[in-house]
Amino acid sequence: MAEPVFNVLFLCTGNSARSILAESLLNQLGKGRFRAFSAGSRPVGRVNPFALELLEKNHFPTGELRSKSWDEFAQPDAPPLDFVVTVCDNAAGEVCPVWPAQPMTAHWGIPDPTAVEGNDDVKRHAFVETMSQLQRRLSAFVSLPFHTLDNMKLQQAVRDIGRTV
Numbered sequence: 001m002a003e004p005v006f007n008v009l010f011l012c013t014g015n016s017a018r019s020i021l022a023e024s025l026l027n028q029l030g031k032g033r034f035r036a037f038s039a040g041s042r043p044v045g046r047v048n049p050f051a052l053e054l055l056e057k058n059h060f061p062t063g064e065l066r067s068k069s070w071d072e073f074a075q076p077d078a079p080p081l082d083f084v085v086t087v088c089d090n091a092a093g094e095v096c097p098v099w100p101a102q103p104m105t106a107h108w109g110i111p112d113p114t115a116v117e118g119n120d121d122v123k124r125h126a127f128v129e130t131m132s133q134l135q136r137r138l139s140a141f142v143s144l145p146f147h148t149l150d151n152m153k154l155q156q157a158v159r160d161i162g163r164t165v
Contacts, residue, residue, distance in 0.1 A: 017114050022085070031142075043069050070097060074097035081101050085106045
């Protein structure tokens with residue numbers, strides 16, 4: 001029997017950096033076991049160029065990435081979500097849409113690299129730090145024993161990643 005493919009939505013306010021990075025990273029790190037998406041409560045309408053540059057430099061897929069509203073994923077024809085993870089504190093505090101599939105939720109707050117002031121090298125470094133933190137958390141996420149955990153334990157494990165990794 002084939003293993004299930006889990007749909008994961010990463011949320012951030014602007015959907016231009018952190019959630020975009022998480023989407024691309026999980027789609028590659030998940031090796032077909034996960035299908036990642038990203039969205040924002042108030043999307044800026046474009047992917048941050050530093051995020052694209054970093055992903056491309058590290059050979060992560062970028063072709064499908066776009067800044068979009070979380071409303072797309074609350075529609076009846078949206079992919080059924082298994083997990084919804086907020087990666088910014090602002091989005092975590094907002095009232096989210098009702099997700100049709102009632103996914104498990106978690107908050108993995110990560111500082112916003114787009115808020116970093118300085119020259120381009122300083123900004124690039126902030127994006128590298130963000131990507132490193134996301135890679136650690138996503139590596140822990142894909143390593144969870146999904147088939148042996150009941151829903152309550154799995155929910156707790158996913159939430160713990162945001163607090164401990």
